[in-house]
Amino acid sequence: MRNVSVEILLLLGYNKNYFVYSISNMEIKKVKDLVVNEVEARRNQLGELSLKIHSNPELGFQEVKAAGWLTRYLEENGFYVERGICQLPTAFKASYGNGRPVIAILAEYDALPDLGHACGHNIIATCAVGAGVASKLAVDQFGGSILVIGTPAEELYGGKIIMADRGAFDDLDVAMIVHPGTSDIATTQMLACQGLHIEFFGKAAHAAASPEEGINALEAMLQSFTAINSLRQHIRSTARIHGIITDGGEAANVVPVHSAGSFIVRAMDNAYLDELKEKVLNCFIGAATASGARLQYKWDEVCYAPMRNNLALAQLFAQNMQSLGRSVSLSDPEHAFGSTDMGNISQLVPSIHPFVAIAEKEVQVHSPEFASAAASDRGIKGMLDAAKALAMTVVDMVANSETLSNIKEEFEQAK
Numbered sequence: 525m526r527n528v529s530v531e532i533l534l535l536l537g538y539n540k541n542y543f544v545y546s547i548s549n550m551e552i553k554k555v556k557d558l559v560v561n562e563v564e565a566r567r568n569q570l571g572e573l574s575l576k577i578h579s580n581p582e583l584g585f586q587e588v589k590a591a592g593w594l595t596r597y598l599e600e601n602g603f604y605v606e607r608g609i610c611q612l613p614t615a616f617k618a619s620y621g622n623g624r625p626v627i628a629i630l631a632e633y634d635a636l637p638d639l640g641h642a643c644g645h646n647i648i649a650t651c652a653v654g655a656g657v658a659s660k661l662a663v664d665q666f667g668g669s670i671l672v673i674g675t676p677a678e679e680l681y682g683g684k685i686i687m688a689d690r691g692a693f694d695d696l697d698v699a700m701i702v703h704p705g706t707s708d709i710a711t712t713q714m715l716a717c718q719g720l721h722i723e724f725f726g727k728a729a730h731a732a733a734s735p736e737e738g739i740n741a742l743e744a745m746l747q748s749f750t751a752i753n754s755l756r757q758h759i760r761s762t763a764r765i766h767g768i769i770t771d772g773g774e775a776a777n778v779v780p781v782h783s784a785g786s787f788i789v790r791a792m793d794n795a796y797l798d799e800l801k802e803k804v805l806n807c808f809i810g811a812a813t814a815s816g817a818r819l820q821y822k823w824d825e826v827c828y829a830p831m832r833n834n835l836a837l838a839q840l841f842a843q844n845m846q847s848l849g850r851s852v853s854l855s856d857p858e859h860a861f862g863s864t865d866m867g868n869i870s871q872l873v874p875s876i877h878p879f880v881a882i883a884e885k886e887v888q889v890h891s892p893e894f895a896s897a898a899a900s901d902r903g904i905k906g907m908l909d910a911a912k913a914l915a916m917t918v919v920d921m922v923a924n925s926e927t928l929s930n931i932k933e934e935f936e937q938a939k
């Protein structure tokens with residue numbers, strides 16, 4: 525039930541059966557102030573929660589403590605919480621309100637091996653929770669539902685892709701997530717991406733006494749790298765191919781019988797990714813033929829989709845961030861590329877994945893310096909501002925159905 529008082533209705537038109545009305549900008553502004561104050565009032569709680577997750581880093585699908593703390597906070601603040609959704613023990617869905625629109629704010633809370641929270645997912649998580657709790661005020665005032673969806677294992681396993689396959693995002697109108705970074709940007713260029721695991725099997729022999737008897741699995745791997753390096757000259761500038769050798773033999777005096785490597789292929793769209801995957805695979809097939817080693821390969825089951833930014837939604841978020849005194853650009857002038865499982869969600873439902881600055885430009889994401897930034901005062905300020913802007917963006921959408929229609933129309937046209 526929409527709780528709209530008579531004095532805030534502006535009569536725009538009339539036909540036989542119903543009145544068409546909209547809510548005044550003044551009323552929207554009033555509720556935006558309320559949600560901003562709500563986040564601000566929780567500064568200490570959210571800051572502590574963020575630092576607690578930061579100092580207890582957990583790898584993908586093992587985020588038991590983080591999921592426990594986040595769901596408890598949501599439950600204590602009036603959300604109905606379902607834990608272990610999609611048969612993933614550390615995934616969750618917290619809901620508040622009724623009916624449409626259904627607006628989801630997504631949380632990530634996994635850390636990186638050795639580096640801890642060097643991607644700052646503690647900030648994503650507490651930002652989502654803070655925005656969700658503040659958005660209750662918007663939903664109370666104007667109707668609709670707010671969800672905070674806990675999405676584990678972004679870094680290593682593409683948890684959202686698994687959750688999407690299991691229907692977690694089927695009934696949403698909008699999905700939003702904010703990631704910490706080194707500048708305030710409302711959209712992001714995230715590439716389609718798939719991992720490839722390679723093994724070559726050769727034949728062992730004494731490397732000096734009888735090298736002619738051996739088949740060198742390491743050489744097959746090295747030839748593959750050379751072929752990929754040659755290929756790289758002739759691919760689109762937005763595509764990426766990179767990899768590592770995980771097994772290069774046992775001893776220098778033995779012809780390597782086995783080699784293994786992991787590779788990632790990335791492209792701006794799925795069609796070019798498919799084209800590039802075939803070319804990359806041919807590099808390995810060619811090396812197998814040349815060396816005589818047997819090739820075995822496996823593509824990752826999850827394939828990251830490119831990010832489809834909803835510009836109407838991104839603009840709202842940018843305006844709301846600007847109202848907090850931050851300078852936000854709509855797109856990244858430096859065209860930094862990565863991939864995220866949020867890309868797959870953005871193919872299903874209108875989405876944004878903005879970045880909020882928590883460190884200087886020189887600091888690299890996935891570095892110890894970025895991990896420190898994720899626990900800094902600037903990190904907490906960024907988290908709070910992003911939570912405020914997300915909650916204000918929720919106000920924009922639940923207060924004005926036309927706003928949401930524009931967002932959805934853009935999404936449908938981009939299909």
Ligand SMILES: [Zn+2]
Nearest residue numbers: 642643679890
């Ligand atoms: Zn990361």
Ligand SMILES: [Zn+2]
Nearest residue numbers: 643644645703
């Ligand atoms: Zn990340």
